[in-house]
Every structure is written in C-alpha cells, then in structure tokens.
Amino acid sequence: MAAQRAFRRTALVLALALACVPALQAAESPIFFFPGMMVSNLTGSNTVTDKCTQARSNVQLWPPQVSDLVAGRDCWFVNGSGASVWADTLSPLPSSFNASLAIWVAELQKMFPNYKYGENLFIMGYDWRLDVGSMAQSSQLSQLAAAILSRSSASSRAILMGHSLGALLAAQLLSLPDVRARVKGFISYAGPFGGTATAISPRVSGELASLVPPELLQGITLPIPGIDALVREVTWNGVKGMASLAMLLPYSAAYANGTDPVVVRTASRSYRVSQMAGLLRDVGDTLLADTFNQTHTLDKLIAAGPIPGVDVYCMYGVGLQTVRQLVFNVTLSDKIAPLPSAYLYGRGDSVVPFESLRLCDRFVSGTGVSVWPTPFATPPTAANASLAIWVAELQKLFPTYKYGENLFILGYDWRLDLNSMGSSSQLSQLAAAILSRSSASSRAILMGHSLGALLAAQLLSLPDVRARVKGFVSYAAPFGGTPAAILPRTSGELAALVPPELLTGVSFPIAGFEALVRGVTWNGVKGLASLAMMLPYSTAYANGTDPVVVRTASRSYRVSQMAGLLRDVGDTLLADTFNKTHTLSKLIANGPIPGVDVYCVYGSNISTVRQLVFNVTLSDKIAPLPSAYLYGRGDSVVPFDSLRLCDRLTTGTSKVRRVPGTSGKHLGIFIEPAVLAQTRGIIAALRRRI
Secondary structure (H helix, E strand, O other), X not given: OHHHHHHHHHHHHHHHHHHXXXXXXXXXXOEEEEOOOOOXXXXXXXXXXXXXXXXXXXXXXXXXXXXXXXXOXXXXXXXXXXXXXXXXXXXXXXXXXXXXXXXXXXHHHHHOOOOOEOOOEEEEOOOOOOOHHHHHHOOHHHHHHHHHHHOOOOOOOEEEEEEOHHHHHXXXXXXXXXXXXXXXXXXXXXXXXXXXXXXXXXXXXXXXXXXXXXXXXXXXXXXXXXXXXXXXXXXXXXXXXXXXXXXXOOOHHHXXXXXXXXXXXXXXXXXXXXXXXXXXXXXXXXXXXXXXXXXXXXXXXXXXXXXXXXXXXEEOOOOEEEEEEEEOOOOOXXXXXXXXXXXXXXXXXXXXXXXXXXXXXXXXOOOOOXXXXXXXXXXXXXXXXXXXXXXXXXXXXXXXXXXXXXXXXXXXXXXXXXXXXXXXXXXXXXXXXXXXXXXXXXXXXXXXXXHHHHHHHHHOOOHHHHOOXXXXXXXXXXXXOOHHHHHHHHXXXXXXXXXXXXHHOOOOOOOOHHHHHHHHHHHHOOXXXXXXXXXXXXXXXXXXXXXXXXXXXXXXXXXXXXXXXXXXXXXXXXXXXXXXXXXXXXXXXXXXXXXXXXXXXXXXXXXXXXXXXXXXXXXXXXXXXXXXXXXXXXXXXOEHHHHHHHHHHOOOHHHEEEEOHHHHOOXXXXXXXXXXXXXXXXXXXXXXXX
C-alpha cells in the first residue's frame, strides 16, 4: 500500500507537469521511464562449462531462480569467460514481481487515458550492473537512444523519467545532442547524483535491502533456515566487480566547500569520501579499485548545468533519517563482513543524502523551479487552518460566495521572486486563471496576504489583468522587505514567516528536533529567491537612511549591504543575482493602480524586530539564533516603514486601514474579527462598484 500511495503521488506530479507547463502539455508526447537499480530483467548466456553450470543460453539471471541461489554461492551471475548479459530495451508490461512499476503504469494510464503501454508509454530496460560510462562505450546507450528516437519526432518530443540509478542514465542520454533534440522534459526522482553511503553495504556485507524494491527481495526469500545469510553471501559474490555500485559510492563534489567526511569506520581504520578506491581494494575488489576514476563519473553529468531545451524537474525527499556513516566492529577484508554494528544518520530520502540529491538542482534552469502548484488550490484543511477559517468566515459574511465557483485561493511557487515568476510561465498561468473566471461586466477582486499581496500587485502590472479587476485588498504586504527574512538563511528560523499550524505539523516531541528542523530549513532555503526579495531595502526608509539591520561578532550589515550578507553566509547565487531578485521598489514606483480601488490593511504599533544581533561571525554554517534583538513598531514581523509603502498604491487615506493592537499581528491578520469586519465593508463597497 505504501508503494501504491507513493506512485499515486508520482502520477499527480506528472499531472501537474503536463497541465501547468506549456512545454509538456502535448498528451501524445511519448514517455520513457528508466527504473532504478536491479529492476530491469537480465538474461545471460554462457558458452563455457565450468564449476557452476553447463554451457547454456538465454538464462534468466535477474530476477534469480531460487534453484540457482541454492545450487551454489558463486553461480548467481554468469560473469566468466564466454559470458554475455543483456536486458530488453523496451521492457514488457511489469508483473507483480515489479509491483511498484505495475502500479505506476496503471495509475499513469488512469490519470492520462491517452497513454497506452507499449504505444506511447515505455519502461526502458538496461543492464544496471554497468556504470554510465561503460554504457556509453558499449552498445547499451546507443540502443536506448535509438528506441527514443524511433518513437519520437520533432513535433512530438518525448518526456524522460528516471528513478534513482535510472535518473542518472536518463541524464547521460540527454548528453547526446540527437536525443536532447527529441526530448522536451526530464523528471528525476531521487537521482543520487552525488552517490550514497548505502552503496557500500552490498560490497562489504552483501546487504541489498536499501537499494532494491522490497517486492523483488520477497521474491527471492524463502522460509528456509539460514536463507538470509545465503542471500547475503550470494549478493556479496555477485556484486564483485559491479561498476554501477562503484559509480554510486559517495564523492567529494556532493559535499559543500570540499569537505571530506568519514563514511566508514572499522575496527582498524576509517575511510573518507576521498578514499573509496582504497575501500574497494581492501575488500578485494581490485578491478573496481583500479578503474575507479573511470567508473566514478557522476560529477561530469552535472558539470554542464541546465540541459538546453529541456525542462528539468527534480523530485526528492529531504526530511528522512538517512545513513551517512557505517560503523563495523571488524577490519574489512576480502571476506564477507557482518552487517554494520552502528550507523550515523543525517537527512535525505532514507537511502540518499540530501547533499547528493540536491545536485540535481544544477540541471534546473532559472532559480530552481522543479514543482509547480495548481493555480486553483483545493479547499484548505486543518493543515492550513487560517485559510480554512477565512474561507468559512467569508462565505458566512457573503452567502453568495461558494468556494470553487466564485471564491478561489490561488496557489503559486512561493520560492520564486516576482521577476522569476514573470519570466517563467507562473505569472501567465495565474493571469489566465483570473481572466478565465472574470469578465468586463463581472470584474474580480484580488486579495493578498504578505508575499501573496506582492504577487497580486505584480499581476496588476499586466494591462489585461488590470482591466478585469475592480479592487485589490492588501493584508500586511512587506513592500519594503523585512529583517525577519534574514533569519531562515542565517539560523534556519521560520517561526516569524510561517503560520503556526504549518510548523505544528512538522514538530515532534523528540529531543533535539527543533535543532534538526532548523538545520533542514537552513539548507532548504539556500538559493530561495523569494527570501532575498523580501530582505529590507533602502526605499522603505525615510530620507534615504541606511540603518544597520544585522550586527555580528566581527561586523555590521546595513540595509544597502544585503547582497554582502548573502555572500558571507555562502549563498553566492543569490548574492550574484540580488539586483535582479530585489525588485520590490518597482511595484510601488508608479503610484496608484489605474482603474483599481486599492485597500491597504496592516498592523502598525506592535513591537517588531528592526535589528538582529549575533554573537558569532556569520559564515556558510548555520548560526545560532540571535543573542539579542532591537525593536521598533510594525505588525510583529514587518516594520511599519515597509508596510506603509502600500499607501502609495491607494488613491487616498480613506482606503488605508491601520489595525491597532494585537489584531494587527502579521500572520493571522486576515482572520482577526476586527479585520474581518473591515473586510466585509471593503468587499461590500467593491461589489457596488461597477
């Protein structure tokens, strides 16, 4: 059932990609899926009689026959002289032995009835024992390329999808110009572009559980005493010389600032990431040790950056406990070792560390768009309690409003700055959603909270949208930025910016959990353009003053030095693109919006942070929370100087609502009873307006 739920989410992700991204909308585009390790069936032939078997041909090697496992520990793979192994390039429809793939095919065809397996939907088989370099040198890569080219055209370009090792193979295929010209989109699911420590286990201990779908392991497990030990020994022998495992070992490029962490500790020594060839030599895999530099080429896949002409989507988990170091209580040698006596964990997707997974982001063009939300969000649930309350209260105030008919919450990718939304299809999709549900005689009312108010203002810069809108209500919009946007990037602190019910949903009564969440946040917001856009800027301050907003143990940062702050905390990309990202001043530069009644609703006299004080020097490491804060007035998150810039969009003070006391608090302002009463009056006035 877990696999079924996971692949249902996969189908939904593809639905979003097909529905929301114009480059992927053509339903006739063939889909080629590259599965992960040990999923493709392998067949072999052996022309030599040896201790394992008589000469035979077309033997099913994987999934293995149980009789082969029981017959001899060294006879699983036909790897000797006179042996050949192959996979069917276009795999047959998966069976229960590949239950995850079978579910995926069924769900995708249910979601998109135009797709038929074997016609325009294919699972690509390949010899997963090889590294991508060996596939390129052999006929394997050319056969896969030929299959894609023969089933696509210049007018019906393909979509490639790959899971785990399959994502690496798909990326390698996209390095071929003729394949790239026939592909419009690539979706990578959990691609281990920086390797993973779990790839060590099969070679050292014969342990496959972390790399192989459970239904495959179940198919080769019998209720026989000692069968687990037998399977591990067969695996340990079978993976000797397996180049794909060497390719999947962790490598230094996946780690920030060239760090070289220990990934294996034994009774006699430790092995760092840079010592993986030595590890292979010590466990007796001389061939892989000697060819390690030729095999271990993942860095070449990502070196070129975004793939020209191909929309790339990176999907991966980030918050699961994931092995970073294996501890053995023996010295490793050319004998099967017991399972590790201990593990050290970090975060990732349970198999691949986050540092490795996020290397996929380098393929993505722009500021890192990988997942698109639906323009029309589903009705909010308890996870978004504030929105659910707002919808219920508004429908109570105005019974003629029905959610999904004439009342909508618009979803958007809040990671992007407004400029990126404008240059991508994000803004045009939102504009189209508004235009499709309004008319010249029934003009719309836009309402936005915080970042959403900035986005609504950006949409009103489009003439066709502006012509269809009669009113805009801005709640607590940070038109001049806020020092609170600094905290996620320096210390991983989100509390000031995220509704409390969302944080509650990711909190557990576990010792150290808050520190873990801050660490996850700190890594996750790196390169987050919307945070850079919301940093404070000078226009928000009267008479061009340039106040200090951050003090550290070694220096201070003024409002004009926010790009330098980003650079010092290791966010080079945002620092380099800061002037393109930080464009809030353009939203208010032209004053009132022609033909649109603008109302500005915000708090004004609540204690609000204006300066953060750290007792450390900021660097590319997560900092502790500030040791002190200096306060001014505002709405508890955004300073008053920033909030009042909204006034420039109005046609007079009668449309400015400065909310007194705690009712004006930033995060929940739009559901406060006093503000709901104001909202009722504003909407009533706008509804009367022609």
